[in-house]
Amino acid sequence: MERRRIEIMDTTLRDGEQTSGVTFTGPEKLTLARLLLEELQVDRIEVASARVSEGEFDSVRQITQWASEAGLLSRVEVLSFVDGGASLEWMEATGARVQNLLTKGSLNHLTHQLKKTPDAHFREVEAVLRMAAKAGMESNVYLEDWSNGMRNSREYVYEFLEFLQGMPVKRILLPDTLGILTPSETGRFLSEIRTRYPLAHLDFHGHNDYDLSVANVLEAVRAGVDGLHLTVNGMGERAGNAPLASVVAVINDFLPEVEIGVREAALYQVSKLVSTFTGIGIPANKPIVGDNVFTQTAGIHADGDNKKNLYFNDLLPERFGRKRKYALGKTSGKANIQKNLQELGLTLTEEELKKVTARIIELGDKKEKVTREDLPYIISDVLGSGAFPQKVFIRSYVLTHAKGLQPSTTVALEIDGKHYEENARGDGQFDAFMNALRRVYQHLKKPLPSLVDYAVRIPPGSSSDALCETLITWRSGEKEFITRGLDSDQTVSAIKATEKMLNITA
Template sequence: MGKRKIEIMDTTLRDGEQTSGVSFSAAEKLTIAQLLLEELQVDRIEIASARVSEGEFEGVKGIMSWAEAKGYADKIEVLTFVDKGLSIEWMKKSGAKVQNLLTKGSLNHLTHQLKKTPEQHFAEIGEAIALANENGIATNVYLEDWSNGMRNSSEYVHQYLDFISTQGVKRILLPDTLGVLIPSETFQFISEITQKHPNIHFDFHAHNDYDLSVANVMEALKAGVHGLHVTVNGMGERAGNAPLASTVAVINDFMPEIEIGVKETSLFSVSKLVETFTGYRIPANKPIVGDNVFTQTAGIHADGDNKNNLYFNDLLPERFGRKRKYALGKTSGKANIEKNLQELGLQLNQEDLKLVTQRIIELGDKKETVTKEDLPYIISDVLDSHTYQEKITVESYLLSHAKGMRPSTTICLKIDGQIIEEHAQGDGQFDAFMNALTKIYKTKKMTLPKLTDYAVRIPPGSSSDALCETIITWVNDGKEFKTRGLDSDQTVAAIIATQKMLNVIAV
């Protein structure tokens, strides 16, 4: 027995746009529509609501013009209303060919919002469908508030389904409009409907108010539903809709009897593009598409991955066009660092690896984010420390910078076991530090090298502000040398570089 083919209908451009603060331009809608159908290869897309605005109209016209040329016209759907032909007129002018007619799926909505009897509502729906047929427009129907309809007025829902099954509609769309269903109800309600109407195509449209949308999708499929409505990044009103990426992964991994055509490897790139267009940020821990979901932080996990991928599951990042990362921070441990070094093509002996690990843990304790790009800088800093013996240390310092006052620094220096404290002002905090240091060296009748160059950089490609490398060039007795300092603070990095210089000249 072959697999059961399920249609995936993406409604990011219609229902997803109801996310608070989100509005796509016509050009953005066209780009997303093209990616959904050609790159992700979803079966259908719902792109707009009829009669909403001039911008919406122009957006639909643009998409339909492209879709007609590509042969996709029957894959593009628009939400319409029972409005005595106004929506159909709008559809004709825009070029749209499939309407998703919004009708009442609960007696509560029908009675209190429309204030009509079922018979009155059915008659108007029949007229809207007939008018669409006359104008070459195919019809799917939404049963708005269907989930509450099944809970509180199932007789009305079945009366409606008996009527609509005679109207020649293409699909019946069952929305959990208010996101109230639990999985067991989803299975029960859809089983009841699909068994009674085995020849009708039913779609399920889940909302995520209780974070149950994907669980409800699974139960709807088990109950025999034929299509699913999803959005990129789970966008939508309130808590959003069933997310496309999670839905696809769950079906592919746990429902082998079901076939879908969505291309997994494009999920992440389309997700990021939609994030960019909307400004609606994807949570870092959102399954499949979140920034952190393929990042191992704990060192024991990286160690296990080194020893036979012990902490892998079926959600391999490569499936979604992504790569596994190993976070660097206070919990990372040597194994995480080794994984990152492997990617950079670097190797360290165990002693140096231990020192680098310690440095990363120190940065992690400061709540700094350390990236793979920072690693060469940390290694350089740690290995550089091998080149001299630490005889002189900056024990403590106080840097102050206040409006209307010259920057000043108080430092406490330890030279051969002796603590010396000094205070000075300068043109900047580091200049004040150097002035205080000069005072100390004068009292010891010692001279300092001349500072000839001061450069600051962050690791190229690093999106983190965790590390800043300060490189200072000194001239001592006619010989030039450089020292480096590494810290999240530029001035502190310069002080570290200066302490290294003091030890180099003390040799």
């Protein structure tokens, strides 16, 4: 059976940028445009709204210049308006060649926002479409608030669709602008339009106000649409748009008759980059791209994975360039711990494993967070036999911080029984500490891992004198790992986390 090809249009750079507090810089937009088209291989990208700002103009011009050189200009789209051709002039100046013209898809919007009759609106829309065609530009048309139009003014929607059949329009874009559709409505409305206009190219643009966007997209595809509008991490106004990663996985796993060109292996990489650019974290339980979605917590699940992968589903992490993890906590069993020990290359006897399991459960009951990197220390502490002997000790340090003076640190280390001492300055106490540490390791001609991320937090519900928890992410070669320190002093907790790193890499 020949598979039906669906276009994926990513609108992170346009509709996604309407997320409250989010603005992409020009270089960020260009970087994401290249990743979306070249690495992720979406079919089209919507990159901006016309006439918004000078910065937007420069961003679009950079993208179109690159896209033109790469032979991808026809896949770059800009939201335009029924404004007598002003948007088209703006686009012409940026080098953009595809407009997504925003029109009114419900009688309610037309009557109360534009205060115009359908005939007057259609004449203005026609004028813009004719101008675009004359300028050699391609036109797609958004029917804004189409979903409410189908609910409350269906006659108007069909009058508009009928009018568009005679216009120079490539695609008709049908948005659930306010995220009000149910899956059954989505399927019914789109099937109806598909039957009436079998040759029209229909795109569905879903919003997530009721958390139904992925389900609605699924029904839209089943109803026969030709394209979907999605955003990375589900970014967008209010509750956001239909999320790209989830939709790609759903189509690939549940609609074998449909083909899309998106590379699953690049989804996580692009998701993390968008999160970095926007400063909006990805929820740990967000499907496909969340930190916890490929983490087994219960010991029975890890045991089942050892026995014919009983707790695996089709969402294998390797599809998305990720790995399965096994969390350590009060619900951990021996199987969870064994999985983590294998990653560290450590082996324990059955009796030793029981003792370590008991300690991890004890820590979990106290809401302590146990990571794989903590295991060697727990083993050493529990067994008291030097199963993972500590080679590096931070024996003492002096931290100075005074107004008008650069912070400095003197640190004394013991490495394999030998004593080392260095002093250094830095932008802060921990920076000075790391600079002193680097001097020691430069003397030893040993590289130190680079610091990727540094997070300090106080556990929820704690008083002002509660312990600080510092989580530091390090990179050594291609591998990233996290170490954790706990102390009432923020800098000291970071030093404890650093001592763990020194021993892991010793």
